[in-house]
Amino acid sequence: MSAHQQFWPRGLPATLHAPLTTLPQNLAVSAARYPERAAVIFYDGVLTYAELSRQVLAMAGYLQQRCGVARGDRVLLVSQNCPQFVVAYHAIMQIGAIAVPVNAMCIANELDYLASDSGAHVAFAASELLECALPCLASGRLRQVIVHRYAEYVGPETDLELPEWICAAEAEVPAKVGITLWREALAANLAAEPVATDYDDPCLLPYTSGTTGKPKGCIHTHRTVNAAVHGSVLWRKLHAETVFLGVAPMFHLLGMQNCMNLPVYLGATVVMLPRWNRDVAAVLIERYRVSAWSAPPAMLVNFFSNPALEGRDLSSLALLWGGGAAMPEAVAGMLRERFGISYNESYGLTETAAFLHANPVEHGKRQCLGIPTFGVDSRIVDPETLEELPRGEVGELITSAEQLMKGYWQNERANAEAFIKLDGKRFFRTGDLAYIDEDGYFFMRDRLKRIISVSGYKVWPAEVESALYHHEAILEACVISVADAQQGEMVKAVVVLRPEYRGHVSEADIIAWARQHMAVYKAPRVVAFVDELVKSSTGKILWRELQEAERLHAVAS
Structure with a gap:
């Protein structure tokens, strides 16, 4: 028995039979x-499952009958979170096409690359993001863009603070060939011809x-996405009444899995x-329990440091989880002590498809990738020899799982570098450095190439x-x-720095404190204060951008 099996959630099997359904079938079941x-509740606007299903079918008909989207075609989805994202996503798949989600912070040349690489000719775009799609439309890279406005799904009597860009006038959408307004596409109410789709x-x-x-x-595929969704539901004991x-x-x-695919799968x-x-966010948690x-x-660090939480009823919150970075122990402790909430770290x-490792909810370890x-x-292997390493040694994490993608799109070189065969299984090389402790839990050290060498001693930035x-x-x-x-x-x-300490704590103070709390070679020799750290749209700190800026500064000096 593996060491971690002693902490395996009681009543759950070692393996699962993921549902052999497509994602639109998941929606159809929940709507029935x-x-x-x-x-979906969006600024107090409510979209029921029945109406969601109806809109998905109507939009699928428009894609097929007016935009010429066929089985296997790729369709870009350029939007921030909104009900239209959910409708468009399922409509694409309803006719056997492939959704290509696009980072809402992308610029025109990045969108052009995604359209070119994926071969997409049709896109959904939110009105404030349309500008970066217009060059693709002008060049012929895209044939059709269906444009939606967030305000169309906002509750008419909401008292929530609305961003200015949500309230923007409809005139912002230019009248151009190849552009269709969302509501017009829905109003066409076209029926799609049935398309035979399979979970693979x-x-x-x-x-x-x-x-x-x-x-x-x-x-x-539908199978890989469903495997991750089904596993997450059981692991965290989520259900249809979860909000x-x-x-x-x-x-x-x-966000896609935990804010859309998982709730739709449950009918939540x-x-x-x-x-x-x-x-x-604090108002919504209280208002909708x-x-x-x-x-x-x-x-979460930003949310729970908000002084405005005083007096808010957050008692409905039962489970927080996530990944992408380790939860600082000091923050996790604050959540337990002040709010009685445990953060379920995962990896x-x-x-x-997001869900792979997780801490058992009842037996979690902090700053841990879980089991x-x-x-x-x-497994943990030597990055050079690919030989499996003993427990406790740091090496590259490789993994084999049902939720593992089929490969990189039209990139055999990347596939050859990313996949290896061990014991007759196909493993993916994550590029993450980790080790396994005595209980079988995995702990991240850092990305394979993110190591600092100080006089021959290895320093892992995440630890510092x-x-x-x-x-x-x-x-x-x-x-x-x-x-x-x-x-x-x-x-x-x-x-x-926290606002109340700015001007009262110096760089030298941080350096002195660090030398008292970690080995001298790990302690920062240089500290720089900034107002904010650059982050990705998913909240990850973009350390590579900071590292590159430092390198360029050194070259210039």
Whole structure:
């Protein structure tokens, strides 16, 4: 028996039989079971399961009959969280096409690359993001863009604070050939010809962040997506009466799975926000008795440091979970002590449809990737020899699982680098450095190439960052390397101070504190204060951008 089996959630099997349905079939089942239940609540506007299903079928008909979208075609989805995202996503798949979610922060040339690489000729776009799609339309890369406005689904009597860009006038959408308004496409009320789809058909092509070279599309099928969804539901004991807060961006797998696919699979309700607003989020949790929330640690740190939470009833919140970065122990402790909430840390990738490892809810460890979940075979190997390493040694995490993508889209070179065969199984090389403790739990050290070498000693930035979060004045921290003639590299901490400590705590104070709380070679030799750290749309701190800026500064000096 594996060491981690002693902590396996009671009553759950080691492997699962994932539902052999398509994602639109999941929606159809929930609509049949709970037609009048709110599927999505958006600024107090309610979209029931019956109406959601009706709109999906109408939009699927428009895609097929007016846009010429056929089985296997790719369709871009350029939007922040909203009911239209949910409708468009399922409409694409209803006719056997493949959804290509696009980061809402992308610019025109990035969108052009995604359209070109995926071969998409049709797109859905939110009105404020249309501008970056117009060059693709002008060049002929895209033939048709269906444009939606968030305001169309806002509750007519909402008292919630609405961002200005949601209230923007309809005149912002230009009258151009190839552009159709969302409501016009729905009003056509066209019926799609039935398309034979299978659970092993490709349905989703999310692109990785492109940490090396161009972003790569990950080929997911209904089976791989459902395997992750079904596993997450059972692991966390979620059900149809759960009310989810959907704030993590749905163009990313963390938000897509936990804020859309998972609630739809259950027939549950998701209370949705298009962008992060901690004050509005607090109102929504209280108003709709939100009980489950998946979010990156940075978002939760920001939310629970809000003084406006005083007097808010957050008692409905039962479970918080997420991944993408380790939850600082100091923050996790605050959640337990002040709010009685445990944060369930987990680990997954775009390539694994998000859910892969998780901490048992009743036996979690902090700053931990958890244990391999249902049917997942993860190992730690030497990155050079690919030989499996003994427990406790740091190496590359490789994994084999049902939720693992089929491969990268039209990129055999990337596939050859990413996949290996061991013991007759196909394993994916994650590029993450980790180790397994004595109980069989996996702990992240860092990305394979994110190591700082100080006089020959290896420093893992994530470990230093975690320690810095224990300083009462530090709100956020990111650790990078600085070239040093004597030691090779030095550790530098880029820090955001809490407002009340700004002007009262110096860089020297942080350095002195760090030397008292970690080995001297790990302690930052340089500290820089900034007002905010640059983050991705999913809340991850973009350490590579900070590292590159440091490198360019050194070259210029």
